Amino acid sequence: xxxxxxxxxxxxxxxxxxxxxxxxxxxxxxxxxxxxxxxxxxxxxxxxxxxxxxxxxxxxxxxxxxxxxxxxxxxxxxxxxxxxxxxxxxxxxxxxxxxxxxxxxxxxxxxxxxxxxxxxxxxxxxxxxxxxxxxxxxxxxxxxxxxxxxxxxxxxxxxxxxxxxxxxxxxxxxxxxxxxxxxxxxxxxxxxxxxxxxxxxxxxxxxxxxxxxxxxxxxxxxxxxxxxxxxxxxxxxxxxxxxxxxxxxxxxxxxxxxxxxxxxxxxxxxxxxxxxxxxxxxxxxxxxxxxxxxxxxxxxxxxxxxxxxxxxxxxxxxxxxxxxxxxxxxxxxxxxxxxxxxxxxxxxxxxxxxxxxxxxxxxxxxxxxxxxxxxxxxxxxxxxxxxxxxxxxxxxxxxxxxxxxxxxxxxxxxxxxxxxxxxxxxxxxxxxxxxxxxxxxxxxxxxxxxxxxxxxxxxxxxxxxxxxxx
Ligand code: PA5
Numbered sequence: 233x234x235x236x237x238x239x240x241x242x243x244x245x246x247x248x249x250x251x252x253x254x255x256x257x258x259x260x261x262x263x264x265x266x267x268x269x270x271x272x273x274x275x276x277x278x279x280x281x282x283x284x285x286x287x288x289x290x291x292x293x294x295x296x297x298x299x300x301x302x303x304x305x306x307x308x309x310x311x312x313x314x315x316x317x318x319x320x321x322x323x324x325x326x327x328x329x330x331x332x333x334x335x336x337x338x339x340x341x342x343x344x345x346x347x348x349x350x351x352x353x354x355x356x357x358x359x360x361x362x363x364x365x366x367x368x369x370x371x372x373x374x375x376x377x378x379x380x381x382x383x384x385x386x387x388x389x390x391x392x393x394x395x396x397x398x399x400x401x402x403x404x405x406x407x408x409x410x411x412x413x414x415x416x417x418x419x420x421x422x423x424x425x426x427x428x429x430x431x432x433x434x435x436x437x438x439x440x441x442x443x444x445x446x447x448x449x450x451x452x453x454x455x456x457x458x459x460x461x462x463x464x465x466x467x468x469x470x471x472x473x474x475x476x477x478x479x480x481x482x483x484x485x486x487x488x489x490x491x492x493x494x495x496x497x498x499x500x501x502x503x504x505x506x507x508x509x510x511x512x513x514x515x516x517x518x519x520x521x522x523x524x525x526x527x528x529x530x531x532x533x534x535x536x537x538x539x540x541x542x543x544x545x546x547x548x549x550x551x552x553x554x555x556x557x558x559x560x561x562x563x564x565x566x567x568x569x570x571x572x573x574x575x576x577x578x579x580x581x582x583x584x585x586x587x588x589x590x591x592x593x594x595x596x597x598x599x600x601x602x603x604x605x606x607x608x609x610x611x612x613x614x615x616x617x618x619x620x621x622x623x624x625x626x627x628x629x630x631x632x633x634x635x636x637x638x639x640x641x642x643x644x645x646x647x648x649x650x651x652x653x654x655x656x657x658x659x660x661x662x663x664x665x666x667x668x669x670x671x672x673x674x675x676x677x678x679x680x681x682x683x684x685x686x687x688x689x690x691x692x693x694x695x696x697x698x699x700x701x702x
Pocket of ligand 1: 322324382384387390443444644
């Protein structure tokens with residue numbers, strides 16, 4: 233498929249982050265005052281490209297071979313299987329869910345097979361036993377390809393799901409079980425790579441420099457997307473276009489650097505909440521994906537030079553217009569602690585006219601003759617106006633249309649924005665030490681070898697008082 237780069241360019245409107253629109257907003261002087269820090273953040277991210285945990289910056293450029301392999305594998309899966317199930321969690325699940333929701337039919341699994349043209353798609357990103365049983369109630373494992381995705385190759389949740397599925401497949405299919413599992417994992421570390429080698433699974437590799445939440449554009453996201461008929465080359469082209477646009481150090485031309493700078497300056501003014509509010513059901517789970525990216529990358533308690541800090545901005549997902557009837561009251565009248573990102577879509581992929589009716593009720597009839605498209609646009613414009621009038625910082629990202637190319641642009645925009653913001657904050661954007669404690673305690677509770685000390689620590693933790701348990 234061909235994409236017109238110029239026509240598909242995202243539009244970023246930062247007016248409502250500026251003091252001309254919102255009293256709390258910023259001025260040219262703020263950019264000037266922070267010019268050195270901004271230049272340094274740009275230089276750090278540029279220098280880091282392709283190194284350490286910034287391998288994700290190269291994904292739009294270095295995957296020709298792997299894309300060919302993914303497409304061939306996806307074609308075979310589409311031909312031979314009726315269900316495709318991703319087993320994974322966090323960065324190994326949120327990207328696949330977001331891309332599926334963005335590009336595929338919004339009721340994809342309910343479509344008849346001839347319209348779907350690919351297997352039904354499920355992402356199991358929890359260890360709720362009820363959900364596992366529910367999955368097994370609706371799929372036939374003998375007609376299912378399972379894609380086990382884990383970078384570390386040892387995440388308890390994913391490996392638990394794997395153990396259950398492997399056992400089930402082996403009991404029902406014997407030797408053929410191996411043809412129903414594809415592993416996506418690190419080539420160099422973890423258990424899954426060893427298990428895959430022993431069992432003979434088809435395997436895709438997650439490059440070392442690509443962390444979970446930055447992995448949607450590698451096989452983690454590309455294989456599930458291709459299986460669902462998504463044009464993964466289009467996604468990579470879009471990501472590349474955004475990456476190229478963000479190469480410049482000029483803040484007025486680099487949307488990710490501009491967004492990062494404004495968000496960072498807002499954080500320093502106590503705006504501790506980042507609301508992501510797309511006005512498109514297709515983008516609903518982009519907000520989920522963003523929450524992990526933003527929260528896990530920027531929520532840190534140490535600076536790069538080892539100083540104590542407790543920084544970050546709590547990401548909140550919202551959906552326009554649905555959450556106008558749930559969250560917007562708080563955004564408009566509540567505390568001045570948020571930056572709201574609206575995502576607009578110029579051209580929805582469908583147009584629905586509102587038919588004539590209710591002539592004797594003018595307060596209903598005014599809707600007639602319009603389209604749902606006009607209504608959702610009007611509601612977004614009106615909410616942006618109301619939020620701005622209430623003095624709350626906000627900005628809008630507009631997609632000309634939601635397709636593979638603009639999805640790729642959006643993903644790359646958010647990843648670059650996160651990297652720049654982390655650099656401005658002086659923290660390690662790419663680690664997640666804060667989740668280790670909970671993981672280790674889980675291992676101790678379940679008796680993993682080597683966790684005796686942690687088990688003893690847990691046993692000695694302050695006991696809960698009955699008087700506070702009602
Ligand atoms: O961003 C990250 O690295 C994490 O959130 C991981 O994606 C998550 O913990 C799952 O890890 P793994 O892919 O190793 O199973």
